[in-house]
Amino acid sequence: MVRIDAAAYACRWQGVAPSAKGLFALAGIVAAWISRSPGVLALLALMSALATLAGARVPLRTYFAVALAPLGFLSLSCLTMVLTPATGGGWQWTPSLLPKVSVIALRSLAVMTAVLGLMLTTPMPDLLLLLRRLRAPELLLDMMALSYRMLFVLRQAWDEGSTAQAARLGHRGWRQSWRSMGLLAGQMAVQVWQRASALQAAADARAWQGSLRFLPASFPNARREVALALLAGAMLLALALGDWLWA
Known part of the structure; x- marks a missing residue:
């Protein structure tokens, strides 16, 4: 992506x-x-x-x-x-x-x-703009936008966790690397859930009305x-x- x-x-x-x-x-x-x-x-x-x-x-x-x-x-x-x-x-x-x-x-x-x-x-914002003009369901567009955002959040969290493990010799050898990847994947699920909850809380605090709006290009x-x-x-x-x- x-x-x-x-x-x-x-x-x-x-x-x-x-x-x-x-x-x-x-x-x-x-x-x-x-x-x-x-x-x-x-x-x-x-x-x-x-x-x-x-x-x-x-x-x-x-x-x-x-x-x-x-x-x-x-x-x-x-x-x-x-x-x-x-x-x-x-x-x-x-x-x-x-x-x-x-x-x-x-x-x-x-x-x-x-x-x-x-x-x-x-780019994804332009694609969302096109789909909105074609009268695509707002729920589908919001799910696409949130999934798009969460992919980058997931990538950033994975890179940070992998760098921290490498600094602690967590990737020394194949066996240790697989163990570190398993531990990181388990922690990632918790982090993504927490960040998704934070996004929902931020949307509720701004009186979200059920649709995400972006500055049109x-x-x-x-x-x-x-x-x-x-x-x-x-x-x-x-x-x-x-x-x-x-x-």
Whole structure:
């Protein structure tokens, strides 16, 4: 989460209106669902990835570090689809399923790259602003904001505890390191609970009315950026519709 947030604040599109980035990501997702051929799906995934890497200038190392977990899940899912139970027990390779599995994998990859583009270029406050304009439930937005805050609180408490343990030779050897990590994890649960209670007490003391409000960011070029996003999204949708009609 820290890596994603740092990339969103450091990228070239940090000041772009979140509505424009959301429209482009939505167009990429819809185009991926419409397309049928593996070539077009691979092209859609490549275009979304290039928009994030070359357009927003997200570092390649950061992009692959964030994409590693969903790519691993996707690879494992595809592997289980081409391996079927054998008659005498065990598993057998089913090459006849490869065309269908490849389409599923490429469609998932195209959707993933579109979502990653939105994640790695849009800070959380801008994303909350976009969801509020889309009339998302206030309870959901408040839970997202509090969870976002608690992640950084948890990271800070973990770093402080780990530094204190290292200063007392708590990480000397693998066995001692695992024991120290277990003790720290147990203490972390108590600390996070206490800090969450403190946040609730602070909100009650300020007459909290059930919704968290933030200073909205200004995007002076929002109309031009939305128009460009609509144009780019229309290109993706036209490519997908052409593939659907041709198929």
